[in-house]
Amino acid sequence: MTGILLDATTLISLGLIGELELLTNFSGELIVLPAVESEVDTEPARTNLQAFIETHAIKDKDLEYEHQVPRALSVLEESDRNGDVEVIAAVLAYRAEDRQIGVISDDRRVRTTADAFGATVTGTIGVVVRGVKAGISKDDGLDIVERIDARGLHMTGELREKAESLIQETAEDI
Structure with missing residues (x-):
């Protein structure tokens, strides 16, 4: 099954207006990584995201991408681990196993990097x-x-x- 990584930019935009349900129109496994979830700290986006996660089969902490974090840090030229780094690390892990992965983000750097590594990319x-x-x-x-x-x-x-x-x-x- 295709994984679909959700980035904070889209979760905030849709969460602020109560439209996270639109994400269920994608065929694939929706994934909110821990660092991404923690970046959604604006209300009502945070509360709406929590409710969305509780009512849908949203995957989060079970992905094996830890081994790709150093490469993602390097590629993004980041010194600290954040949501962008985790998204790119997960893309790298999926693609290393030749699995399909999608990224939904409005962050240009995340979109460009994910696309370069073979992810399907869209935004809000x-x-x-x-x-x-x-x-x-x-x-x-x-x-x-x-x-x-x-x-x-x-x-x-x-x-x-x-x-x-x-x-x-x-x-x-x-």
Whole structure:
């Protein structure tokens, strides 16, 4: 089964507006690593994440990626272990076993690094688009983008236009 690593950026953006359920539209095992979970310290995102983890089969501490942490620290040029390091270490561990892995993050450095190591990468907007593909209405998708922009991920005009365009196109293709 494909693992899907969830990064704090997306968990905070969706958690602030109570839309973590959108993550269940992905086929694969959702994974919240311990360091990532600890980075979600903004309310109500933290409380919403705890409830999400309790009500879904979210994998966390059972992954074997510890041996890849030194390499992830080096690749990211980090001196301290954090959520970004753990995400990249887990990507490295999955890919070393030739297993498929996805990363959902809005952090450019995490996305670029994960992609370079062979992970499939998307961000919060990709989660909303996937939600529209799974059956939420175009209007609900656009509303979610508006709420994310207002409460969490502050979008450039270009990103907001791209998000709206992707949602409209997806809704038309259904």
